[in-house]
Amino acid sequence: SNGEDAGAANITQQEYDTNGRLVLRQVKKGVKDFAFSRTLGEGSYSTVVLGTDRQTLKEYAVKILDKKHIIKEKKIKYVNIERDTLNRLIEHPGIVRLYYTFQDNASLYYVLDIASGGELLAVLKKIGSFNEECTRFYGAQIVCAIEHMHDRGVIHRDLKPENVLLDDQMHIKITDFGTAKLLPDPRDATAPQGEQNFVNPEQEESNRARSFVGTAEYVSPELLRDKHACKSSDLWAFGCMIYQLLAGRPPFKASNEYQTFQKIVNLEYEFPPGFPHAAKDLVERLLVLDPQRRLSIEHIKNHEFFDGVKFGRSLWRLKAPRLM
Numbered sequence: 416s417n418g419e420d421a422g423a424a425n426i427t428q429q430e431y432d433t434n435g436r437l438v439l440r441q442v443k444k445g446v447k448d449f450a451f452s453r454t455l456g457e458g459s460y461s462t463v464v465l466g467t468d469r470q471t472l473k474e475y476a477v478k479i480l481d482k483k484h485i486i487k488e489k490k491i492k493y494v495n496i497e498r499d500t501l502n503r504l505i506e507h508p509g510i511v512r513l514y515y516t517f518q519d520n521a522s523l524y525y526v527l528d529i530a531s532g533g534e535l536l537a538v539l540k541k542i543g544s545f546n547e548e549c550t551r552f553y554g555a556q557i558v559c560a561i562e563h564m565h566d567r568g569v570i571h572r573d574l575k576p577e578n579v580l581l582d583d584q585m586h587i588k589i590t591d592f593g594t595a596k597l598l599p600d601p602r603d604a605t606a607p608q609g610e611q612n613f614v615n616p617e618q619e620e621s622n623r624a625r626s627f628v629g630t631a632e633y634v635s636p637e638l639l640r641d642k643h644a645c646k647s648s649d650l651w652a653f654g655c656m657i658y659q660l661l662a663g664r665p666p667f668k669a670s671n672e673y674q675t676f677q678k679i680v681n682l683e684y685e686f687p688p689g690f691p692h693a694a695k696d697l698v699e700r701l702l703v704l705d706p707q708r709r710l711s712i713e714h715i716k717n718h719e720f721f722d723g724v725k726f727g728r729s730l731w732r733l734k735a736p737r738l739m
């Protein structure tokens with residue numbers, strides 16, 4: 416055989432029927448079902464290639480991982496986390512959707528939404544900084560995507576403008592879940608909800624992740640101090656991104672990682688002159704050393720900076736503001 420994985424035949428596609436019931440559709444997708452063309456980008460362990468479904472002509476971003484490289488770099492855990500996480504975050508407009516996974520002898524394939532607008536970081540670099548209206552629009556979309564992740568027990572742990580991709584409508588698609596932390600899925604009502612309330616979050620080991628450190632500029636103080644990331648660590652990164660969109664640079668940046676970490680744990684940052692007042696207040700309430708005292712998602716959505724924003728499905732139908 417051409418090394419096609421027999422497993423490809425039993426790939427199921429998860430979909431919701433009109434009553435919101437999860438249906439698994441037997442979908443036979445494999446390498447042969449796609450025509451691969453230009454490369455969209457390269458990662459440390461992956462290449463992302465434009466793949467066109469030969470039957471539907473729909474275009475996808477196909478993330479291809481070389482098995483030998485994954486094994487050599489001991490990244491098998493990363494592979495399984497990315498698949499499990501993407502399978503849990505099935506249906507949100509602000510998160511890259513995983514349609515199929517399959518493999519052949521040499522590679523693993525993830526068939527994803529294509530985000531043809533590239534990375535938010537690249538757009539930010541091109542125009543220098545965003546005005547308030549653009550920061551409000553992209554900030555609102557990002558906080559909605561974070562809310563969805565947290566509701567499904569997913570901590571991203573490496574949120575940054577490089578991982579916020581843009582689709583052809585210039586709406587966001589958050590990606591890069593290989594380093595996420597999966598908490599028990601709150602929707603699996605295995606233990607009666609009541610019992611869970613008595614677990615002290617401090618002791619609940621699974622509520623906090625130990626192993627991974629993200630990108631220096633966006634790492635939270637709790638991760639540096641006691642190696643624990645929690646959901647609130649994603650909100651620290653959110654605060655860094657709001658600052659960066661308006662200021663054109665991240666709040667904590669030094670000439671090397673160690674000095675950047677020093678600035679973070681000592682909360683050494685300041686606002687450039689002219690930084691908008693409401694945004695300054697929002698950032699100040701997010702860049703708080705104690706994760707328990709950081710704004711919650713609900714408080715962020717109700718913050719003055721987001722006055723006038725209607726959070727919900729309508730946010731994803733809005734025309735993206737012209738970037739300036």
Ligand SMILES: Nc1ncnc2c1ncn2[C@@H]1O[C@H](COP(=O)(O)OP(=O)(O)OP(=O)(O)O)[C@@H](O)[C@H]1O
Nearest residue numbers: 455456457458459460461463476527528529530591
């Ligand atoms: N869904 C997508 N649509 C369009 N381009 C994408 C998509 N996913 C990733 N890319 C592009 O491909 C490049 C590689 O992405 P990938 O997620 O494989 O690696 P990475 O996470 O960026 O790198 P690393 O593994 O070092 O963190 C990225 O720079 C991104 O610009």
Ligand SMILES: O=C(O)[C@@H]1CCC(=O)N(CCc2ccc(Cl)cc2)[C@H]1c1ccccc1Cl
Nearest residue numbers: 482485486491494495498516517518523524
């Ligand atoms: O869970 C799945 O979707 C299948 C299940 C069957 C299977 O064998 N794999 C691949 C497992 C794997 C992981 C890493 C390497 Cl280096 C090789 C194989 C899984 C897989 C296939 C394609 C892409 C990702 C993954 Cl995890």
